[in-house]
Amino acid sequence: MNxxxxxxxxxxxxxxxxxxxxxxxxLPGGPxxxxxRDRAFSAFAxxxxxxxxxxxxxxxxxxxxxxxxAPLAGPPDAGAIARAKETVSxxxxxxxxxxxxxxxxxxxxxxxxxxxxxxxxxxLARALAEKHPLAGMIGKLRPETHNATxxxxxxxxxxxxxIEVGEGAVLERPIYLRHVxxxxxxxAAFARSLVVLGRAAAATLVESFEGxxxxxxxxxxxxxxxxxxxxxxxxxxxxxxGESALHISSLLTEIAGGAELSFAALTLGAxxxxxxxxLHLAGEHTQINLAGATLLRGRQHADNxxxxxxAVPNCTSRVTFRSVLDDTSRGVVQGRIVxxxxxxxxxxxxxxxxxxxxxxxxxxxxxxxxxxxxDVQCAHGATSGAxxxxxxxxxxxRGIPRKQAEALLIQAFFGAALEQVRHEGLREALIDRAGKxxxxxxxxx
Amino acid sequence: xxxxxxxxxxxxxxxxxxxxxLKVGPGQVHAIMGPNGSGKSTLAYMLAGKPxxxxxxxxxxFDGEDILELAPDERAAKGxxxxxxxxxxxxxxxxxxxxxxxxxxxxxxxxEPELSTPDFLRLxxxxxxxxxxxxxxxxxxxNVGFSGGEKKRNEILQMSLLEPKxxxxxxxxxxxxxxALKVVADGVNRLRSxxxxxxxxxxxxxxxxxxxxxxxxxxxxxxxxRCGGPDLARELEERGYAAIEAExx
Ligand SMILES: Nc1ncnc2c1ncn2[C@@H]1O[C@H](COP(=O)(O)OP(=O)(O)OP(=O)(O)O)[C@@H](O)[C@H]1O
Ligand SMILES: [Mg+2]
Numbered sequence: 001m002n003x004x005x006x007x008x009x010x011x012x013x014x015x016x017x018x019x020x021x022x023x024x025x026x027l028p029g030g031p032x033x034x035x036x037r038d039r040a041f042s043a044f045a046x047x048x049x050x051x052x053x054x055x056x057x058x059x060x061x062x063x064x065x066x067x068x069x070a071p072l073a074g075p076p077d078a079g080a081i082a083r084a085k086e087t088v089s090x091x092x093x094x095x096x097x098x099x100x101x102x103x104x105x106x107x108x109x110x111x112x113x114x115x116x117x118x119x120x121x122x123x124l125a126r127a128l129a130e131k132h133p134l135a136g137m138i139g140k141l142r143p144e145t146h147n148a149t150x151x152x153x154x155x156x157x158x159x160x161x162x163i164e165v166g167e168g169a170v171l172e173r174p175i176y177l178r179h180v181x182x183x184x185x186x187x188a189a190f191a192r193s194l195v196v197l198g199r200a201a202a203a204t205l206v207e208s209f210e211g212x213x214x215x216x217x218x219x220x221x222x223x224x225x226x227x228x229x230x231x232x233x234x235x236x237x238x239x240x241x242g243e244s245a246l247h248i249s250s251l252l253t254e255i256a257g258g259a260e261l262s263f264a265a266l267t268l269g270a271x272x273x274x275x276x277x278x279l280h281l282a283g284e285h286t287q288i289n290l291a292g293a294t295l296l297r298g299r300q301h302a303d304n305x306x307x308x309x310x311a312v313p314n315c316t317s318r319v320t321f322r323s324v325l326d327d328t329s330r331g332v333v334q335g336r337i338v339x340x341x342x343x344x345x346x347x348x349x350x351x352x353x354x355x356x357x358x359x360x361x362x363x364x365x366x367x368x369x370x371x372x373x374x375d376v377q378c379a380h381g382a383t384s385g386a387x388x389x390x391x392x393x394x395x396x397x398r399g400i401p402r403k404q405a406e407a408l409l410i411q412a413f414f415g416a417a418l419e420q421v422r423h424e425g426l427r428e429a430l431i432d433r434a435g436k437x438x439x440x441x442x443x444x445x
Numbered sequence: 446x447x448x449x450x451x452x453x454x455x456x457x458x459x460x461x462x463x464x465x466x467l468k469v470g471p472g473q474v475h476a477i478m479g480p481n482g483s484g485k486s487t488l489a490y491m492l493a494g495k496p497x498x499x500x501x502x503x504x505x506x507f508d509g510e511d512i513l514e515l516a517p518d519e520r521a522a523k524g525x526x527x528x529x530x531x532x533x534x535x536x537x538x539x540x541x542x543x544x545x546x547x548x549x550x551x552x553x554x555x556x557e558p559e560l561s562t563p564d565f566l567r568l569x570x571x572x573x574x575x576x577x578x579x580x581x582x583x584x585x586x587x588n589v590g591f592s593g594g595e596k597k598r599n600e601i602l603q604m605s606l607l608e609p610k611x612x613x614x615x616x617x618x619x620x621x622x623x624x625a626l627k628v629v630a631d632g633v634n635r636l637r638s639x640x641x642x643x644x645x646x647x648x649x650x651x652x653x654x655x656x657x658x659x660x661x662x663x664x665x666x667x668x669x670x671r672c673g674g675p676d677l678a679r680e681l682e683e684r685g686y687a688a689i690e691a692e693x694x
Contacts, residue, residue, distance in 0.1 A: 389496065394533040397493045398547035398603060399521035399554070408546065412537025412586075 013048050015069040017041075020155055023072060027158050029128035029135070036139050040154035047148045056145070059332040059364045060303040065272050066246065070218045072156065073102035073187035081106055083182040087210050090238065090433075092425040095176035095206065102181055103189035103221075104159045109178075116173070118166025118201075124192055125159040134162045138194055141224045141252040143278050143307070149248045150276075153190055153222040160192040160221075163205075167198035167228075174204035174423065179221055181211030181242070188218040195223065197231040197259075204234045204423050209249070209269070211242040216271070218246045225251065229283060230258040236426050238433065241269035243298070250276040257283025257312075264421045266430045267294040267302050268437060274303040281308070281315045281343075288317040291421070293414040293430075295437045296329035296361075303332035310343040313373075319350035322417045324410055325361035326441065336368040339376055346376040354384035355413050357406075403442040410438060446471050446642050447492075447611055452503035454484075454491055454667075461487045463667040465503070469611070472639040476653055476678060477646045479664030480686045485646045486530055488664075489615040492644075493527035494520045507611065522554040524610030528600035528617050530646075535587040540599075543587045544569060544606060551607050572605045575635070577628045593620035601632045612636065612643045618652040630655030650682040665690045 009017070020041050027037065049066055050057035076084065084101040098121060099109035105123035112121055120134070127135040139154055165171060181189055197203060211217055219241065227233055241247045247270040255261055267275065279288060294302050308317050323331035331354055339346045354363030367380035387409050395405035414434060421427035447469040454462035461484045469475055479485055491498045492505070494517035505513055512520055535543070549559045560568065573583060576598050588596050597617050604612055614633070618626055633656050637643070645656055653661070653675060661677040662669045663686070671677065671689055681689060 391533055391535055393493075393495055393517060394529070394535070395543075395547075396517035397495075397521055397527055397529075398543075399518055399551035399607065400547050401518050401550060402516070404546065404550065405518070408538050408543070409535070412535065415537050 009048065010063055012066050012069040016152065017045060019069065019072055023156070027156070028125045029157070030131055033128055033135075033157065037155050037157055040151040043146060044148050044151040044155060047146055047151075050148050056305060056334070059330075059334070060272070060274050060301070062149070062274070066218070070186045070188040073183070073189045075104045076101040076106065076182060080182040081109065084180040085109060087180050087182070089178055090176065090206065090208060090426070090429045092174070092429045095174050097176045097178060098161055099178045099180060100160065100191050102183060102187065103179075103191040105161055116169065116171055118169035118198070119171060120162070120164040120166075121175075122162045123159060124162055124194070127162050128157075132162070134164055134194065134196065137196065137226070138192060138224065141226070141254055141280075143252065144309075147250065147276065149220060149274070150222060150250050150252075153192060153220050153250070156190040157192050158190060160194075162194045164196040165198060165201040165203045167201060169198065169201045171203040174206055174426070176206040176208070179207070179209045179219070181215070181217045181219065181245070183217075184215060186216050186218075188220065191221045193221070193223045196226045197228055197233055199228045200230040201228070202232040204236070204426070206236045206238070206426060208238040208240065209247060210240050211245055213242040214244060215242060216244040216246070217242070219248065221249045223249070223251050225253040227253065227255045227259045227261055229256045231256070232260045233262070234422050235261065235263045236421055236423070236430065237263070237265040238430065239265065239267045239269055239273060239275065240433070241273065243269065243271060243300070245270045247273035249274075251278065253277075253279045254282050255279065255286050255288065258285045259283065260287045262289040262420070262422060264291040264418065264430070265293070265304070266418065266434060267292065267304065268433065270300070270302070272301045274305065276305050278307045279309065281310050281312060281317070284312050284314045286315045288315070289420060290317070290319045291417040292321040292333075293417040293434060294321070294323040294331050294333075295414065295434060296324070296331055297326040297441070298329060299327070300329040301332075302330075303334070305332075305334045306336065308335075308337045308348065310337065310339045310346045310348060312342060313344045313346070315343070316347045317349070319352075320417050320420065321352045322414045323354040323363060324357065324414055325354060325363055326357040328358070328360035330362040330364070332364045334366045334368070335380070336370065337378065337380070339369070339371040339373050339378060341372045343373050344375045346373065346378065348376070348378045350380040352380075352382040353413070353416075355410065356384060356386050357410070407438045407442055411435070446508060448506045450504050452491075452505065453501045454487060455499040455501055456487065456497060461667050462491070465668055467662070467669065469642045469644065471642060472637075473660065474637065474643040474645060474656065474658045476658035476661045477644060477664055478648065478661065478678065478681055483664045484667040485664055486615055489527055489530075489613045489644070489646060492520075492525060492613055493517055518550070521607070521609075522551055526604050526607055526609035526612050528597075528604055528612065528614045530615040530619070532588050532596040532600055534589045534591075536589050538587050540583045540585060540587050541569070544603065547603065548606050568606065572602055576602050576605075576632050577625070578602055594622060594625050597621055598625065598629060601629050605632060605636055608636075610641055612641065613646070614643065615646045616648065617645075618647055618649055626652065627655065650678045653678045663689055
């Protein structure tokens with residue numbers, strides 16, 4: 001073997017390789033899963049952590065940002081579970097709460113009683129150990145290009161949750177999947193989840209990420225989502241990680257014909273975060289609505305990278321992302337819409353906007369259209385700028401103090417994204433959460 | 446109440462107000478007329494504290510206090526209100542939220558308690574009705590989708606809610622139809638009181654038939670060139686600005 005063609009490994013990459021060798025034999029599942037992990041890890045070992053030279057990671061150089069790979073979190077002890085219990089969750093009544101602490105499914109913090117007909121909820125570790133058929137769907141959704149963080153997640157595949165909503169089932173009660181990090185020491189929490197919506201099923205799903213402010217924990221969470229024909233999913237996500245954390249998440253989605261997906265994300269937390277959202281529109285007449293609001297302060301860095309792949313004709317997609325950037329924070333939004341040669345009559349629109357609240361804040365927005373079909377309607381736009389002084393003056397002239405006037409305009413700006421959440425309780429909870437961010441800003445001055 | 450002395454104001458390095466003088470006593474209504482570009486809106490904006498106006502000379506005192514260093518919200522809290530010539534549209538900010546935030550901010554600074562939700566709603570409903578403003582309109586974002594006339598009525602609604610001490614109306618009549626003009630003028634007249642003063646900027650005599658001023662001033666090139674009573678407005682209507690400016694020169 002020729003030693004000098006191997007890429008030079010960073011300390012973090014080396015630590016990940018050691019961790020993988022040490023743990024792989026203890027991870028659940030049969031030989032097939034073990035092979036899946038091995039393939040994933042060797043793909044990761046080949047590429048290493050992504051650098052800015054990888055186009056999709058241009059603004060988020062993970063090899064530099066992830067200097068040390070934290071040790072794997074392991075199952076939470078009683079103390080961690082107790083602390084997780086205290087973490088405030090979204091104050092919305094009637095949510096069916098499922099809790100993962102440090103990446104592990106915690107039954108005592110999960111509401112599995114009175115499951116609706118055709119609703120299945122399983123801890124991933126158990127499903128893997130018992131070779132449940134749903135577990136066999138893990139790893140089926142793959143992005144077109146190699147994604148090192150996804151590969152890492154697959155390599156350390158261990159626990160998480162599997163949710164299936166059977167054909168025709170219409171769930172009234174939203175399912176709330178909480179990812180909580182609890183513990184006083186730095187650790188890496190990997191979680192893998194799978195959500196399957198059967199034909200014509202309908203559900204509301206909420207996913208949140210939280211943890212303590214002072215611990216620099218590392219999160220890598222992947223959710224695979226299969227939406228069958230004519231199913232309808234409303235998906236809300238809150239990234240409110242502790243402010244020292246590194247958050248990486250990937251949402252991989254395949255959507256079949258006539259289905260409807262409405263996705264809204266509020267990004268508030270973590271020191272560094274990267275949210276991948278990849279949507280594959282695989283059936284005709286599907287409708288996608290993606291909305292995102294990102295509010296950053298201090299030195300926070302958040303990267304939302306979206307890929308919408310229109311593979312078939314007659315689909316509609318809408319993307320609305322709004323970033324509010326204070327202090328020296330940096331907000332990245334990369335949105336790529338691909339329209340394949342077959343995807344005639346695609347109607348795709350993407351609007352990205354950033355509001356810069358301080359001189360030192362930076363917005364990097366990259367909307368991209370790759371169109372290979374001729375009979376389509378596609379549009380994209382990106383704007384960025386400071387608060388409108390004329391509008392501010394109007395509000396001030398009515399006696400509204402400056403910070404409060406700014407808050408009204410900021411709220412109006414991100415409201416364009418959050419207003420799109422259909423579930424009223426959830427919409428209000430998210431707007432309220434964003435409102436708290438503004439209150440803190442008002443008080444800070 | 447308001448005293449402007451020898452005021453010189455520049456905007457973008459252009460001299461706009463050049464030796465402007467005006468004294469407004471409590472309860473008085475002063476009309477200011479003058480050709481396009483003579484500096485009427487500049488005066489109004491300057492009073493409200495709009496950024497970008499450079500005061501190179503002169504003074505402005507309100508209730509004996511120098512206001513030139515005050516921020517716009519502080520001036521509003523002291524009771525200065527400008528009804529804009531071109532009211533802004535603010536997408537995403539609900540009208541009621543805006544009105545309530547403004548009213549409570551001003552009340553707080555006057556040392557008055559915040560209004561409860563039912564009291565606030567009752568008050569807005571009553572004032573809106575007086576001005577012929579449809580409740581449906583107030584469900585929209587501030588001025589978004591309002592017609593020109595509706596925007597002007599909305600300015601007067603804000604004025605009557607905030608109960609300022611000095612009202613500056615910048616061409617509130619332009620864009621209003623004849624009936625609306627009457628409704629708005631009635632609204633303004635209801636606010637007239639021995640302690641409240643007004644500066645009414647207009648091009649048309651008609652508004653001054655409804656809101657009868659105590660004084661009429663003619664502005665040209667950044668200064669007042671003639672003063673008089675309500676009759677001066679009628680004279681202007683007949684003879685035009687050019688004649689009067691020529692006389693003043
Ligand atoms: N921001 C600015 N930059 C440059 N010039 C300005 C600015 N604002 C006003 N001016 C100029 O100042 C002069 C006075 O403008 P102002 O708006 O005060 O006039 P006005 O008397 O209100 O006119 P109108 O009757 O048309 O409303 C005009 O010549 C105008 O072009
Ligand atoms: Mg004007």
